[in-house]
Amino acid sequence: MTLYSYWRSSAAWRVRLALAWKGLPATTIPIDLRAGEQSAPDYLARNPQGLLPLLVDGDTALGQSLAIIEYLDEVHPAPPLLPADALGRARVRAAALIVAADIHPVNNLRIQTYLKALGHDSRAVDGWARHWIADGFDALDAFAVAHGGRFLHGDALSIADLCLVPQLYNARRVATDLRRWPRLLAIEAAVNSLDFAAPAHPDNQPDASPA
Amino acid sequence: MTLYSYWRSSAAWRVRLALAWKGLPATTIPIDLRAGEQSAPDYLARNPQGLLPLLVDGDTALGQSLAIIEYLDEVHPAPPLLPADALGRARVRAAALIVAADIHPVNNLRIQTYLKALGHDSRAVDGWARHWIADGFDALDAFAVAHGGRFLHGDALSIADLCLVPQLYNARRVATDLRRWPRLLAIEAAVNSLDFAAPAHPDNQPDASPA
Numbered sequence: 001m002t003l004y005s006y007w008r009s010s011a012a013w014r015v016r017l018a019l020a021w022k023g024l025p026a027t028t029i030p031i032d033l034r035a036g037e038q039s040a041p042d043y044l045a046r047n048p049q050g051l052l053p054l055l056v057d058g059d060t061a062l063g064q065s066l067a068i069i070e071y072l073d074e075v076h077p078a079p080p081l082l083p084a085d086a087l088g089r090a091r092v093r094a095a096a097l098i099v100a101a102d103i104h105p106v107n108n109l110r111i112q113t114y115l116k117a118l119g120h121d122s123r124a125v126d127g128w129a130r131h132w133i134a135d136g137f138d139a140l141d142a143f144a145v146a147h148g149g150r151f152l153h154g155d156a157l158s159i160a161d162l163c164l165v166p167q168l169y170n171a172r173r174v175a176t177d178l179r180r181w182p183r184l185l186a187i188e189a190a191v192n193s194l195d196f197a198a199p200a201h202p203d204n205q206p207d208a209s210p211a
Numbered sequence: 212m213t214l215y216s217y218w219r220s221s222a223a224w225r226v227r228l229a230l231a232w233k234g235l236p237a238t239t240i241p242i243d244l245r246a247g248e249q250s251a252p253d254y255l256a257r258n259p260q261g262l263l264p265l266l267v268d269g270d271t272a273l274g275q276s277l278a279i280i281e282y283l284d285e286v287h288p289a290p291p292l293l294p295a296d297a298l299g300r301a302r303v304r305a306a307a308l309i310v311a312a313d314i315h316p317v318n319n320l321r322i323q324t325y326l327k328a329l330g331h332d333s334r335a336v337d338g339w340a341r342h343w344i345a346d347g348f349d350a351l352d353a354f355a356v357a358h359g360g361r362f363l364h365g366d367a368l369s370i371a372d373l374c375l376v377p378q379l380y381n382a383r384r385v386a387t388d389l390r391r392w393p394r395l396l397a398i399e400a401a402v403n404s405l406d407f408a409a410p411a412h413p414d415n416q417p418d419a420s421p422a
Contacts, residue, residue, distance in 0.1 A: 048353030049309060060298060064312070067304035074297040086285040087271060093278035098260060101275070101312040106322065114342070118331070131325070142259030 001026040004046070004054040006033045007205035010104060010166030011065040012053035016200035017162040018069040022076045023196075026055075030207035033109055066093075066100050069159050081159045092153045095143050095160035099167045103136035107170070126174040133171045137181050140164065144183045150190050157191065165191050169202070212237040215257070215265040217244045218416035221315060221377030222276040223264035227411035228373040229280045233287045234407075237266075241418035244320055277304075277311050280370055292370050303364045306354050306371035310378045314347035318381070337385040344382045348392050351375065355394045361401050368402065376402050380413070 003019065003026045005012040019026050031037045031052055038050045047054045047063050054061055055068045062068050073081045082089045105111070107129040115125045140152065149155040152164060168188050171178060178185060191197050202208055214230065214237045216223040230237050242248045242263055249261045258265045258274050265272055266279045273279050284292045293300045316322070318340040326336045351363065360366040363375060379399050382389060389396055402408050413419055 049313070049347075049350035051313070062301050062305060064305035064308040066312075067301045067308055070304060071297055071301035074300070086282055089285070090273050090278045090282035093281060094273060094275035097275040097278055097311075101277075101308075101316050102260070102262070105312050105316050111317065114339075118335070118339075120329070124329070128325075128329075136260075139260035 002029055002056040003027070004029050004031050004043070004052060004056070005205065005207075006031055006052050007202040007208045009033065009052045010108075010170055011051070011100070013166040013169075013200060013202065014065045014100075014159075014162045015053045015055060015068050015072075016205075017165065017197065018072050018081060018159075020196040020200045021079060021081065021157065021162075022072060024072065024076060028206055030205070032207065066096060066159065069162065073159075079157075081157070081162070083153065083156065083158065088153065091143075091147055092158040092160045095140060095147075095152050096158075096163045098136050098139050098143070099160075099163035102139075103132055103167055104163075104170070106132045107174075129170075129174040130176050133167070133174070133176050134180070136167075137171070137184060141181050141183055144187065148183065148187065151187055157194070161187060161191050164188065165197070213240055213267040214238070215240050215242050215254070215263060215267070216416065216418075217242055217263050218413040218419045220244065220263045221319075221381055222262070222311070224377040224380075224411060224413065225276045225311075225370075225373045226264045226266060226279050226283075227416075228376065228408065229283050229292060229370075231407040231411045232290060232292065232368065232373075233283060235283065235287060239417055241416070243418065277307060277370065280373065284370075290368075292368065292373070294364065294367065294369065299364065302354075302358055303369040303371045306351060306358075306363050307369075307374045309347050309350050309354070310371075310374035313350075314343055314378055315374075315381070317343045318385075340385040341382075341387050344378070344385070344387055345391070347378075348382070348395060352392050352394055355398065359394060359398065362398055368405070372398060372402050375399065376408070 003015060005028050031043060037043060044050055046061055049063055053065055054063050062071060082092055112125050144152055147153050151157050152160040165188055214226060216239050242254060248254060255261055257272055260274055264276055265274050273282060293303055323336050355363055358364050362368050363371040376399055
């Protein structure tokens with residue numbers, strides 16, 4: 001498989017974590033979001049939405065991180081990323097969507113760029129991001145109180161955890177004070193204590209930049 | 212089952228469509244987003260995220276429209292809302308997420324309110340919405356060219372269509388010129404030609420307002 005990725009794309013990072021968790025090898029092709037490579041004609045021909053990640057499996061190209069991870073979980077079910085019961089799956093999907101629908105898309109690079117074009121400076125844009133991150137993290141924390149254990153949903157790693165870890169990294173980039181959510185930090189530590197996590201981290205990507 | 216809903220919430224509308232498609236009765240409890248009822252303590256006790264919709268099934272409460280619809284599709288599989296094959300499911304989920312992650316959360320009421328608090332007037336906020344709607348509809352149109360038929364994915368109704376129809380309604384509310392996407396309008400017409408669709412429409416909700 002081939003993964004079109006950017007080292008700091010949290011949506012790409014989710015898929016890198018899923019591939020690593022399942023022990024599935026994939027060739028990484030970096031797409032430089034800062035240079036606008038996601039809007040180049042050859043990338044748009046593969047993914048008309050012009051977003052990352054894109055997974056190519058044989059002659060099939062799949063976009064949208066959660067759809068990709070569900071596909072990987074269906075085709076390569078072990079080790080799983082969703083609970084065995086419908087209610088557990090619904091809860092995990094809901095927690096994943098708190099990040100993947102209600103936090104991340106509101107704060108990603110294209111939104112930041114547009115806010116700056118509307119006249120907001122970096123400080124205001126970071127404040128915007130912190131607002132929606134705090135809102136979503138409060139919801140995830142309530143989820144963890146109700147359903148969590150070692151991970152967001154009980155003691156089994158799930159798609160929800162793969163969404164949480166990159167979002168915490170993004171939160172630090174905009175100087176979010178994370179001490180408000182000790183449960184989420186403990187879950188992040190639990191994920192990072194597992195061997196599969198480190199190779200998926202932005203710093204360990206071929207296009208990682210010291211800048 | 213009980214659905215906490217607001218007549219114009221497009222996320223709630225998706226779930227109303229799913230319930231109707233499967234012939235599942237549900238009692239609607241209106242939550243007035245304009246009056247801030249989603250932030251009232253008794254609602255937050257049920258859904259700490261303070262968003263709609265919320266489905267209560269027995270003693271279980273589920274948030275996040277896509278997670279709810281997948282749950283309904285697993286527990287009540289006929290008639291289906293996802294294809295039988297993993298690749299088809301991945302594609303449908305990706306199309307649904309174009310709306311549910313990349314269009315809708317960027318434009319919903321809480322974002323509009325925040326943009327206005329930053330000093331942008333209604334005209335600017337509508338322009339913001341049209342920008343992201345156009346971006347997402349272009350991607351959905353490319354999806355329909357590649358995979359569509361009578362509906363967004365082939366000739367079978369899917370979760371993706373349940374996301375598209377409310378988003379087209381939202382697009383009209385901000386005066387989007389929809390003539391650019393005739394394929395999407397034809398799919399909307401195909402959905403609306405089916406008997407199940409009308410009862411889920413905002414105008415047919417108990418809290419519909421002429422305002």
